[in-house]
Amino acid sequence: MSDASTPVPGAPEGAHTFRSPPQQLKLPAVEHEILELWASRDIEGRSLRDQRKDGGQRPEFVFYDGPPFATGLPHYGHLLAGTIKDIVPRFWYMRGYRVQRRFGWDCHGLPIESLIENELGIHGKAAIEELGVPKFNAACRAGVLRFTQEWETVVRRMGRWVDFRNDYKTMDTSFMESVWWVFKSLWDKGLIYEGHRVQPVSPALGTPLSNFEVAQGPQEKDPVTRKEGHKRRQDPSLTVRFKLEDEQNAYLWAWTTTPWTLPSNLALAVHPEVTYVKVRVKATGEIAYLEPGRLAHYQERERIGETEELARLPGSELVGRPYEPLLPFFADYRTREDGTRWAFKVVSATYVTTDSGTGIVHQAPAFGEDDYNVGKENGLPLVNPLSLSGVFDESVGEFAGLFAKDADKKIVARLRSEQKVVDHDTIVHPYPHCYRTDQPLLYMALSTWFMKVEHLRERFVELNQKVHWVPEHVGSGRFGNWLANARDWNLSRNRFWGTPLPVWRCDKDPSDMVCIGSIAELEKLAGLQPGTVTDLHREHVDTITWASKAGGTMRRVKEVFDCWFESGSMPYAQNHYPFDEAQRSRVEQGLPADFIAEGLDQTRGWFYTLHVLSTALFDRPPFKNVIVNGLILAADGKKMSKRLKNYPDPNGVIDRYGADALRAYLINSQVVRAEPMRFGKHKKDTTGECVRDTVRLTILPLWNAYNFLVTYARADGWQPSKAALDVQPKADLDRWILSRVQSFLQEMIAEYEDYALSNLVPAYLRLCDDLNNWYIRRGRRRYWRKRGAAEDGLTPEQAEADKDDAYATLFRVLVTVSRAMAPVIPFFAEFLHQRLLVDTNLCDVEADEDSVHLMPFPEPSAELRDVALEQAVDSARQAVTLAMGLRERESIGVRRPLRSLTIAIEDTDLRAAVQTFEADILGELNVKTLKLSADDSELVTLTAKANFKALGRRLGKKMKVVAKAVAGLDAAAVATYAQTGSIELEGETLSGDDLRIDRAPKKGMVVASEGGITVALDTDISDELRHEGLAREVQNRVQNLRKTADLDVSQRIALFYRATGDLQKALARPELRAMVMGETLAEHMADLPDILPATAHRHSDKIDGDTIELAIVPQGAGTTEAAT
Template identity: 45%
Template sequence: MAYPLHRPAPSAPSSQSEPLGVPASPDLPALEQDVLAYWKADGTFVASVEAREAGPDGSNEFVFYDGPPFANGLPHYGHLLTGYVKDVVPRYQTMRGHRVERRFGWDTHGLPAELEAERILGITDKSQIEEMGIAAFNAACRESVLTYTHEWEDYVTRQARWVDFEHDYKTLDPTFMESVIWAFKQLYDKGLAYSGYRVLPYCWRDQTPLSNHELGMDADVYRDRQDQTVSVTFPLVGERAEALGLAGVRAVAWTTTPWTLPTNEALAVGADITYAVVPAGPAGTSAGTGPFLLARDLLPGYAKDLGYAAPDDAVAAVSRELSGAELAGLRYERLFDYFADAEKYGTQDAWQVLVGDFVTTEDGTGIVHLAPAYGEVDQGACDAAGIPTLLSVDDAGKFTAVLPDFEGQQVFDANMPIIRRLRDDGRLLRQASYVHSYPHCWRCRNPLIYKAVSSWFVRVTQFRDRMIELNQQIAWTPEHIRDGQFGKWLEGARDWSVSRNRYWGTPIPVWVSDDPAHPRVDVYGSFAELEADFGRLPRNEAGEPDLHRPFIDELTRPNPDDPTGHSTMRRIPDVLDVWFDSGSMPYAQVHYPFENADWFEHHFPGDFIVEYVGQTRGWFYLLHVLATALFDRPAFTSVICHGIVLGDDGRKASKSLRNFPDPMEMFDTYGSDAVRWSLMSSPVLRGGNLVVAEENIREAVRQVVLPLWSTYYFFTLYAGAADEGRGYLARAVDDERVAGLPVMDRYLLARTGELVAQVTAALDSYEIAAAC
């Protein structure tokens, strides 16, 4: 008998001291390739699934959600780490007797695909997409998103990860997309989807809004940026200022976004903050003789700007103090006259002092400049006061003709010209550089702006409390994530902006009348509903049903509510946030509710899911949002939330930085099992961060893999020669046989039993590192 027993024995041993088939010094990568070849020829993975019954209504199935990656780039260690967990847990559940199907999926929509297509096509501006045509651009997107599918299969297979690629799903499939628009229609019918006009994070390069949750996913979304800050004066005017003896007093407001000042429409003060009136000091100021108004606690920091030699001198010169509540309703002299025509712009209530609980004395002057088109808080405060939201910036982040002095300038480029204008007008008290943490687009990496846009929203705030309740039904690893990072995020959840002003994605299935005099909104949730109203399906050039743009945009019909017959129902041009696709994965992958309805009802929520900690604001979060809104259930019952993989320089592992060892080189040098052990045994699975270094992988070989192999080699050396050369075949032991064994054998069996119990307990609770 020769080990390994499942392989045919060679005709003769390679040496007198070496057993058949088991080398003393193994080539680990070659052995792994040999195992992979055997699995493929044997169909081992498929057999492991088919050998286990699903049970009544899937009672013996373990449902695992495989988060779909983008296939327009190669995997990195973050993917490998998650991939190993996605193999360890299903393998363990298979060993426990469960049927575990592992269907792979591909994320194919959204900005990642569009940006790659733009790179390939040499596109630098969104207008170029319109010029070339949406059909041609989306065709390029479709081609780019599946560029690396074969490479991904090679990586995943080389990991020794069992996955079903044959029955994979893609978010661009018509069946998947139909389930997604069904979900949107369900939300609309429940009153949970609505159209609104809100200030949102906005990428001027990609010309689309983002959701607030996208800014919370990765730490590198917020990066240090140096901007110019200005402190600007606003002379108080009007009858109320006269009555309070404040006429001519210059309120001082501080801002880090000078480009928003041409659309200033209000100032805000804190009701309980004490404000000081102080004249200009002996050295004078760059903004006139004053007097000036700012928070008393912040006055010392402005002593020099106000013309005083020392902070104490400025404080001693205070002539009067007032509470913020006393300042409410005061009018002031506007900075610019662009929106002075109240009849045209509705600004009759603008340029007044408002009271807001968001005003603090942590920095600045204690007086906040409000531009409602460019600040979420600004818009809320101004809306309440009847002050309109006035846009001055186009989709590309450039000033429009409404600001003729700055027309065509990109907002960040316009900061210095605006500051020069304020200085020339005698309104600039202070200018300074300011380094602060600032949000950047998570895809194109450009700094974002905040901008009022029309968008469709999911009314998350309406069922937020239920999301918090359902979260208690989920077993989180590590446990503190449930009520910590994820729970706290749920408590502050806002309505979700799902509109994207882009091209390649699932369309928002909303048609509106093109004549405001005859308003109508229609929302569709299936191919059948579309065909019923439009008389045909959207079809691509090949004649296949296709929900993508521009084919879906071609469906129009007369407005049934227009007796003149002149208006037409047209689809709004937006596509859904790609996270809506991702959050729809549990039901869309099986084309629910159009197919597999019974299967889905008995297999939802899923049993297990794993991703890195940033997905508490991404995939985990949106799965939870849609599952709560649509089914009043959590989307999954158990989750591992691992930490971030860092490169050897301590920064997040990045393909662009090349700060980690090439995975395939590590596989070819040390073997996948060594990489697997180094990742699975690390604190990263408990939420900590992990530095990937070749030395760690080398140590896994030296400390773990080779000692295990040596033990196996030692066993086969003697087991193969036992029983007069016939070999030893291990058999299960019963109590009677154990009782007759020598004490050392019984001790080894007892220790083995303890190990089995410990590993089983650890894996049952998803403590993979503890099982290593």
């Protein structure tokens, strides 16, 4: 490869020398520099909008970004989702795809409407209409984007690349027109109908509430069950009697907690399979029907006197029996025109329970969902005398003008006077309340627009099976169940700030309706000049009318869309489909998207609406892969709460530790698999200490490795080159780390492609451990070898080549790792790329090599792989660990040299491979010689254990007996088995890995064994070894002295000492004396004089019972001539 490339402007002049590394690593400062770099070189733009300098055409990886409400500030949940939404596109971009990432804003809906109502100081629909829709909507438009700047700041600071310039807003005319197109398409397919749905209504607001809003209502714990639920409220508990028309003096008893629904009673429901009882009340002689268990309940509470049982019958026998209307207002519905019975009869309903009331349920179809469904099944009429404000209209006589809840008392009074009340009590129960006004909600059937989805259920489920869910269970469980039980979608809202339903209807003939699918169509029908309509909000389109066939006027219906319908239309509407010709095929080819990611709470939200619309419109799933993230809780396990201040401010955490660390922390958790996560290191961590740990764990290891390379390369004059990136080193250590990096790449790619983000950081940490704690530590000497000198048994030429290989290998490793980690820690990866490649003029701007994020993701090379070598190092490191444990156990410090270490490994190839790392093992452990052996019988006692996994299935019940026999085998028998590989026990032939052989250290031996590797230390210490150990202790004390004296590492010294006993003997040995002097840079070593210069530093100590007194005096420039 040639080094002739277009250098990056501003890169340091001259050759390929590394820039000196920063003195101190300040991550937030580094990140700010990187942000500036990205901006100044438009790197983000080149990636996002695919404006590469090389102009290459790339296949498209389609990502849909779900729009957040623009009315709140971003919190940790958004940062987490943003991180996921950044990592995945970055990876696929590096894999050679084009990945458009457009930010979206959800601009419509109740959150912003409520906010504006509060700010304008008005409440309720009536107030808004009084103010006027144009003014209200203008306020919404002006207010909805107030936080976009804050969002952009935080999102960018997190390192997320997403296009804010080319964003989409659900209030854009183009977006809204596409929503119309979506609706019109559904309309043309016959999937839209007008119907009723029982909805919670806030009478104070005069508007129905969404389930979402209901859930936002006041909550409290039930004092008995301690369960969180709706705020509790006291209501009447009224039992009334309905007179049967076909039997004398006989009544059906029914119970209600909402007397205001009684005027609208149209039926009574019984469970067809429940047994009811017919009784005579002794005191009054009346005959009553109800469920016997409930009767007993009333009698226990002494609400009813004694009764005489007359008969028992199943509910099905009551079905169809007529009764007199309780109140006269809707008595006309008693019979149909043809004379058949219509309302006021007993109907069958399986939802009826016998745990409250009477077992006979009052039915007011307009005021309960179950009632409504029962009414529909039985062809009952729908009567609703209530307005949205909960006020009765003229149809209910004396109750007209009363608020429903206020009418309760008057209704009860009238029923009481008519002898229709059996029992009147109160009940305290959880009941939904308005989240804004705190008033109890009323349920009532309202006219709404529906999309038919129930017939699509099966298709939903089929298409959903093609989706790769992370984690899998959300797709098959929660979401799958939801799809299988999907209900027709109520997609209209009686609100103001939203996309208006594009339905115009004749005010004379309501059946004359037209659905508009585009602006052009509207202009044409209304006779307007093309281009007249530029905005589709209510204040603009509600005034557009035209003459109808029936001589009336075509006016738009009042409703606007549920904002979920808009977000579900996002795949089409963000590109103004199908109106924008240029984008048409992209939209069609971009469905399903390759990837989306949102929180678990979107199961019923965006995931669902995307699914419904793409199935209905295109018969396709909307996305191929989805990552569902869980909820982030505060460190104390509670929800994050601004009030409790139980979590650290995100900006503060980023400013202190950097975005990379926060990203790595968030992603290194099962929260990316839909599980909840506690943001904190411990329960009281409210400062983000957990993120500091992540800096230490994930960034510093890489930083240290980089710092090592650059420091030595600069000192040594080594220069990186393009050739170094393809280095084929000879040394085993180098070949090993390159192989190890390949397996790391393979693992990373597999995890990225599987969207298993929580496995990325652990894989990377394992590599860092290998890199820092073995590769660099063991290879350290190679970097500071003098050039041109024969060392380590190598000729000067060999030593030179080996050293170059070492530099090149480490350089290559760091470059590769920075690319593999770029999606996860985009700042630090970029920092490395800039320092290693850009500043050294090794990048070609024309080939878009000036940012790590424009580079291709590194492919693992099979040629560099050497699995056996990787295993050998594993084993060597394991042997070292075992031996370290032995030293610890025997209290022999690493400074004390030992004569020999024995490693027993049965496998011949592995043993030979471990041998190649002999010097490393001995160096790590401070041992003189290594003995390798295939046979560990002198070191350990063999015991055997049955391999349950292998034998269990084969032996079944005999397993226990055999296992016991195996455990009873003596060492000799096990040894025989180890040789022959077979044994007869309890009539079974066991062979191969039917037995697992364990090694227990023999008594009196310094031996440890694990996983087929046995190590033994020779702890017999000769005088020679002991003296060397002592000399090293002295050496250690001198080094400590150097440090307390704050001497430069290259500062020469004069060393003086006075020692006793063996210490004296050790230091008298010439070779040890030379060692101490060499390692401590001592130019002189002599007995301690009586007088020392002022620059001397002193220390005395006791080592193994002998004493030593030390003094060091700095030598050379800047110091006076030391006493000699």
